[in-house]
Amino acid sequence: MNTVIDAHNISKVYNPTTIPVYAVNNVHLHLQKGEFTALVGPSGSGKTTLLNMIGGLDRPDEGNIFINGIDITKLSANELISFRLQNIGFVFQSFNLIPVLTAKENVEFIMQLQKASKQQREERVKTLFAQIGLQDKLNERPSRLSGGQQQRVAVARALASRPQFVLADEPTANLDTKSAFNLLDIMAKLNMEENITFLFSTHDQRVIDRARRVITLVDGRIVQDTAEVSTQHEEAAAVKT
Amino acid sequence: MIFIMAWRNIWRNKMRSLVIILSIAIGLFAGIAVLALYKGMMKSRVRAVIDAEVGHLQLHDRHFKKDFEPAFVITGGVAVLKSITAMAGVKSAAPRSITNGMLATTTGSAGVQINGIVPHLEYATSQLKNKIIEGKPFDTAKQNEVMIGKKLATKMKVKTRSKLVLTFTDTSGNIVSAAFKVAAIYQSDNAPLDERNVYVTMTDLNALLSIGNAFHEIAVLLNNDNEVKNMYQQLQNKFPVCQVESWQEISPETDLLVKTTDQYSYIIMVIIMFALAFGIINTMLMAILERTREIGMMMALGTSKIKIFNLVLLETFFLTLAGTPAGLLVGWLLTGYYTKHGLDLSGMGRDMMSSFGFNTMIYPEFPWDKLTGILLIVFCTAILSCLFPAIKALQLKPVDALRN
Numbered sequence: 299m300n301t302v303i304d305a306h307n308i309s310k311v312y313n314p315t316t317i318p319v320y321a322v323n324n325v326h327l328h329l330q331k332g333e334f335t336a337l338v339g340p341s342g343s344g345k346t347t348l349l350n351m352i353g354g355l356d357r358p359d360e361g362n363i364f365i366n367g368i369d370i371t372k373l374s375a376n377e378l379i380s381f382r383l384q385n386i387g388f389v390f391q392s393f394n395l396i397p398v399l400t401a402k403e404n405v406e407f408i409m410q411l412q413k414a415s416k417q418q419r420e421e422r423v424k425t426l427f428a429q430i431g432l433q434d435k436l437n438e439r440p441s442r443l444s445g446g447q448q449q450r451v452a453v454a455r456a457l458a459s460r461p462q463f464v465l466a467d468e469p470t471a472n473l474d475t476k477s478a479f480n481l482l483d484i485m486a487k488l489n490m491e492e493n494i495t496f497l498f499s500t501h502d503q504r505v506i507d508r509a510r511r512v513i514t515l516v517d518g519r520i521v522q523d524t525a526e527v528s529t530q531h532e533e534a535a536a537v538k539t
Numbered sequence: 540m541i542f543i544m545a546w547r548n549i550w551r552n553k554m555r556s557l558v559i560i561l562s563i564a565i566g567l568f569a570g571i572a573v574l575a576l577y578k579g580m581m582k583s584r585v586r587a588v589i590d591a592e593v594g595h596l597q598l599h600d601r602h603f604k605k606d607f608e609p610a611f612v613i614t615g616g617v618a619v620l621k622s623i624t625a626m627a628g629v630k631s632a633a634p635r636s637i638t639n640g641m642l643a644t645t646t647g648s649a650g651v652q653i654n655g656i657v658p659h660l661e662y663a664t665s666q667l668k669n670k671i672i673e674g675k676p677f678d679t680a681k682q683n684e685v686m687i688g689k690k691l692a693t694k695m696k697v698k699t700r701s702k703l704v705l706t707f708t709d710t711s712g713n714i715v716s717a718a719f720k721v722a723a724i725y726q727s728d729n730a731p732l733d734e735r736n737v738y739v740t741m742t743d744l745n746a747l748l749s750i751g752n753a754f755h756e757i758a759v760l761l762n763n764d765n766e767v768k769n770m771y772q773q774l775q776n777k778f779p780v781c782q783v784e785s786w787q788e789i790s791p792e793t794d795l796l797v798k799t800t801d802q803y804s805y806i807i808m809v810i811i812m813f814a815l816a817f818g819i820i821n822t823m824l825m826a827i828l829e830r831t832r833e834i835g836m837m838m839a840l841g842t843s844k845i846k847i848f849n850l851v852l853l854e855t856f857f858l859t860l861a862g863t864p865a866g867l868l869v870g871w872l873l874t875g876y877y878t879k880h881g882l883d884l885s886g887m888g889r890d891m892m893s894s895f896g897f898n899t900m901i902y903p904e905f906p907w908d909k910l911t912g913i914l915l916i917v918f919c920t921a922i923l924s925c926l927f928p929a930i931k932a933l934q935l936k937p938v939d940a941l942r943n
């Protein structure tokens with residue numbers, strides 16, 4: 299299996315001079331291609347901070363983050379911008395879409411930044427909107443889409459650039475149960491069928507239940523990681539047979 | 540896509556965009572209005588100087604202008620005048636005998652320049668007849684009539700038909716005094732000149748000065764303003780004993796005024812543009828603050844700083860583009876109207892305007908020659924003033940911008 303995310307020993311401290319807050323404290327994290335992982339933990343446990351650092355939006359105070367072997371903590375601000383564009387898909391909790399662009403244009407926008415041809419864009423948009431089931435909403439502005447539909451377009455956009463993995467910070471937080479499940483179904487399906495790697499944070503037990511791997515953060519530390527458990531299970535199973 | 544976004548962003552807050560478009564239009568219009576007004580004022584000032592004050596060119600004896608000594612008459616004046624009048628390109632020429640003296644009434648006295656004129660030639664060359672506001676032009680049947688300016692008349696409390704005494708020295712240095720009757724009171728656009736100059740007939744003055752039919756000055760009016768240089772040369776060659784001067788030399792302040800107007804109007808433009816710049820900076824800054832999250836999100840996705848910068852720049856550019864035709868059109872229509880009908884500035888006070896030598900009726904002219912300059916200034920102002928908001932947008936950190 300190949301490692302997509304390899305975070306070593308990373309820490310982030312806010313207010314180091316006054317009352318230091320260890321938002322992320324000495325975290326190790328490895329993610330393989332094709333994983334479907336939930337990052338859980340109480341409010342303030344450092345989920346957003348950790349995701350931001352992995353996504354190259356924020357820098358750790360300590361440690362290194364390797365994405366496909368590249369240490370992104372060593373990249374300059376401008377290098378990070380194009381690194382994000384080429385390698386990482388983002389789905390945020392809200393304010394995902396550019397309001398003046400239609401759903402289709404929002405997805406195309408990313409591909410245009412990548413300088414994809416018109417034809418490439420058209421084809422990709424078609425595929426992606428079929429996958430998220432919004433073929434009939436191509437030309438709607440975000441304001442005319444429901445919250446769930448907006449998040450689905452955001453997922454399509456995150457995938458448009460063919461990133462190494464998709465980071466989603468509480469993608470279902472503003473959605474009703476039905477929409478949340480629908481979004482999760484789509485994400486899970488993309489994960490299963492296209493081997494897309496997802497790392498998402500959540501509070502929501504329903505969402506957590508759908509994850510194949512759950513990493514629990516408390517006070518900036520990883521207190522539980524089901525991968526280790528399941529690997530042990532698998533190893534145990536392997537030994538048995 | 541940045542193009543489309545910029546365009547659609549303009550329509551997001553119509554009110555705000557309208558404010559910018561309007562301020563650009565108003566800025567442009569104000570710039571045009573100022574330049575048009577200046578151009579009109581300068582033109583009319585120059586016209587007044589040429590048509591009503593000095594003419595295009597003047598001739599004197601080489602020594603006359605030093606002390607206005609009445610002895611220095613133009614040699615062969617009558618012949619010179621005749622020959623000038625016959626030259627091609629000359630519209631009219633008026634002879635004047637001139638002396639400095641004192642005007643006295645029962646209540647007071649004032650220093651004046653006494654001009655002895657040939658009425659019909661003077662009327663043709665300096666519009667003196669048209670300047671009369673009270674009384675009648677010179678009556679050839681009467682003797683010792685005088686025309687004085689309104690400002691002086693008011694100061695000396697003189698009315699038409701009043702008597703006054705003019706005192707001056709003749710060519711031999713004797714003091715001469717004579718009583719004159721006020722035939723008319725005149726008023727031009729140039730109050731200081733009105734206060735200094737009184738007019739009598741050449742016949743009367745020459746008799747008192749005992750200079751026969753000689754005179755000191757010939758004012759020449761040409762058919763065409765552009766011929767001044769050429770005629771200047773011709774007259775200089777033809778009458779080497781005379782001192783030939785163009786209106787620019789005789790009225791250097793007018794020449795200077797015309798030349799400095801451009802600078803003044805640009806200074807005013809800059810002031811207007813400052814106001815415009817503040818408006819744009821404010822509004823664009825607000826537009827960006829409102830979209831902090833959106834811009835942060837775009838940056839998080841990997842939109843380069845140049846693209847974000849271009850977005851803000853393009854939005855301002857579009858707004859400027861929208862405001863420009865409006866400002867131009869209003870400026871063009873309004874100056875067009877006033878070019879035809881004139882703009883009455885008597886609200887500013889006729890006295891105030893005329894003390895600077897300006898008519899209260901201004902005929903503004905659309906400043907075609909400066910149009911590219913104005914447009915350039917407006918566009919530069921718009922672009923420059925959106926730089927600050929654009930830079931502010933670039934300084935946003937996606938992490939902070941996205942945090943709820």
Ligand SMILES: Nc1ncnc2c1ncn2[C@@H]1O[C@H](COP(=O)(O)OP(=O)(O)OP(=O)(O)O)[C@@H](O)[C@H]1O
Nearest residue numbers: 312313319321339340341342343344345346347348
């Ligand atoms: N810019 C900041 N300055 C100071 N402290 C911060 C900043 N951002 C986050 N923190 C602190 O860091 C800690 C981790 O915050 P973070 O947002 O990562 O938690 P979270 O797990 O995402 O919480 P939530 O579930 O509420 O989104 C919190 O204690 C928070 O107060």
Ligand SMILES: [Mg+2]
Nearest residue numbers: 345346347467
């Ligand atoms: Mg969070």
